[in-house]
Amino acid sequence: MKRITVAKGDGIGPEIMDATLEIIQAAGAQITIDEIEVGEKVYLAGNTSGISNESWDIIRRNKIFLKAPITTPQGGGYKSLNVTTRKFLGLYANIRPCFSLHPFVSTKHPNMNLVIVRENEEDLYAGIEHQQTDEVIQCLKLISRPGCEKIIRYAFEYAKQYGRKKVTCFTKDNIMKQTDGLFHQVFNEIAKEYPDIENEHWIIDIGAAKMADTPEAFDVIVMPNLYGDVLSDVAAQIAGSVGLAGSANIGEECAMFEAIHGSAPRIAGKNVANPSGLLQGAIQMLTHIGQADVAEKVQNAWLKTIEDGIHTYDIYKEGISKKIVGTREFAQAVIANLGQKPNSFKPVSYKENKSISLPKYRRPEPQKKELLGVDLFVHWNGYQADDLASQINSIVDGDIQLNMITNRGIKVYPDGFPETFCTDHWRCRFKKSNGEPITKSDIIRLLSKAENAKIDVIKTENLYAFNGKPAFSLGQGQ
Ligand code: NAD
Numbered sequence: 001m002k003r004i005t006v007a008k009g010d011g012i013g014p015e016i017m018d019a020t021l022e023i024i025q026a027a028g029a030q031i032t033i034d035e036i037e038v039g040e041k042v043y044l045a046g047n048t049s050g051i052s053n054e055s056w057d058i059i060r061r062n063k064i065f066l067k068a069p070i071t072t073p074q075g076g077g078y079k080s081l082n083v084t085t086r087k088f089l090g091l092y093a094n095i096r097p098c099f100s101l102h103p104f105v106s107t108k109h110p111n112m113n114l115v116i117v118r119e120n121e122e123d124l125y126a127g128i129e130h131q132q133t134d135e136v137i138q139c140l141k142l143i144s145r146p147g148c149e150k151i152i153r154y155a156f157e158y159a160k161q162y163g164r165k166k167v168t169c170f171t172k173d174n175i176m177k178q179t180d181g182l183f184h185q186v187f188n189e190i191a192k193e194y195p196d197i198e199n200e201h202w203i204i205d206i207g208a209a210k211m212a213d214t215p216e217a218f219d220v221i222v223m224p225n226l227y228g229d230v231l232s233d234v235a236a237q238i239a240g241s242v243g244l245a246g247s248a249n250i251g252e253e254c255a256m257f258e259a260i261h262g263s264a265p266r267i268a269g270k271n272v273a274n275p276s277g278l279l280q281g282a283i284q285m286l287t288h289i290g291q292a293d294v295a296e297k298v299q300n301a302w303l304k305t306i307e308d309g310i311h312t313y314d315i316y317k318e319g320i321s322k323k324i325v326g327t328r329e330f331a332q333a334v335i336a337n338l339g340q341k342p343n344s345f346k347p348v349s350y351k352e353n354k355s356i357s358l359p360k361y362r363r364p365e366p367q368k369k370e371l372l373g374v375d376l377f378v379h380w381n382g383y384q385a386d387d388l389a390s391q392i393n394s395i396v397d398g399d400i401q402l403n404m405i406t407n408r409g410i411k412v413y414p415d416g417f418p419e420t421f422c423t424d425h426w427r428c429r430f431k432k433s434n435g436e437p438i439t440k441s442d443i444i445r446l447l448s449k450a451e452n453a454k455i456d457v458i459k460t461e462n463l464y465a466f467n468g469k470p471a472f473s474l475g476q477g478q
Pocket of ligand 1 (some may be wrong): 012016068069070071072073082243258259260261262263264265266267272273274275276277314
């Protein structure tokens with residue numbers, strides 16, 4: 001018996017959760033349930049996170065959380081429970097299978113069957129933002145080696161477990177050579193450990209276009225957080241079944257499973273909602289907790305119910321569907337099909353009855369790190385980079401020199417173009433002319449001189465080489 005935490009959520013949540021639990025228990029799921037209250041009632045009782053400390057204790061103790069959609073009340077101050085849960089519990093992998101149910105649910109992509117594996121914790125979603133000048137705000141994009149290793153290894157292990165043939169990586173490393181470059185590099189390293197699984201990398205823009213046009217060309221796609229967020233919705237939508245998709249959020253210790261849709265308040269309490277999205281989440285949960293035989297039984301019964309034309313109103317179509325049913329009746333139809341296999345759809349077979357567990361990350365030997373220079377970011381209201389350069393040149397001494405100035409990344413000094421539009425946010429790069437390392441004291445001296453010269457430094461960024469390789473981007477046009 002596996003003890004799990006269940007939250008019935010808001011709106012249609014209780015109905016679809018009851019239906020889902022009834023189906024998986026009828027299929028023989030070995031679970032005992034601790035129910036917690038999250039969402040609207042908790043928010044409106046004055047808890048801005050939508051969940052009590054006691055509920056956190058239960059989630060952390062059971063480690064497996066099946067969650068129905070919740071309603072986040074309108075108005076400021078309420079924090080998204082989904083984002084908080086992912087971060088608090090270290091749920092680094094978001095898994096969204098997107099497959100078409102042609103010809104029983106209409107789609108332009110009858111042969112689509114892919115899985116998006118989205119990194120769930122870092123990238124621009126670290127939520128580190130600062131306004132630095134009147135005109136410029138930054139958001140830090142953080143990509144870490146352990147973050148890349150975990151999500152990419154998870155994607156390959158997932159492919160192995162589910163008999164998928166190919167893992168594709170999407171990045172924008174032609175532009176973000178350091179951050180997305182690391183993701184791509186780790187992908188290449190880990191792909192070598194899985195010689196039986198095909199691997200490929202696409203630049204995200206053309207990759208996304210290809211996915212929207214020819215999704216059947218993809219199998220498993222792994223990508224950093226923001227791209228995964230956007231493209232998993234696209235993939236679910238073009239499968240023709242955003243209301244049918246489930247999602248798993250996986251961490252080293254804990255995992256959360258859910259439907260991708262919301263609480264649909266307008267149809268709540270009417271016994272019309274489709275429980276399939278949450279059921280798909282629950283099926284992912286069952287394979288995760290080592291009950292793949294039950295997951296397989298439920299999935300095959302569900303596929304059979306869909307191809308039998310027993311449909312809830314959202315996918316009901318005259319001429320294709322046979323019978324329109326409510327939430328409870330749909331659940332009963334799936335239960336009646338337990339033990340049967342679909343005829344038109346290929347029956348699923350989840351053989352390896354184990355959850356995916358990854359080796360613990362071990363920090364490798366530290367690399368040799370050298371400080372090669374510093375970028376001082378300056379708030380300056382002028383327009384001509386040459387004017388700023390002559391002010392800056394007055395603070396340099398010894399062999400540390402002003403190497404370049406960029407504005408929004410583009411080099412504007414030396415030899416800038418007058419056509420380049422400049423904001424009030426200037427990056428001034430300092431290095432030794434002979435390329436030798438500098439010291440932290442050099443930086444402190446520069447900062448102190450800048451302060452005396454009334455140059456408004458709003459941020460510094462050290463320029464490092466790791467194991468002799470410069471690890472910072474050049475100015476565009478440099
Ligand atoms: P929604 O997904 O609830 O509804 C969008 C449309 O899809 C509606 O027309 C709805 O009736 C329909 N729909 C959704 N699920 C359905 C189902 N199972 N069966 C049949 N029809 C279904 O999105 P929304 O209306 O933008 O959001 C409603 C509430 O849900 C908001 O408070 C939002 O914050 C919340 N929400 C929660 C989650 C979550 O908890 N994971 C996710 C998204 C939205």
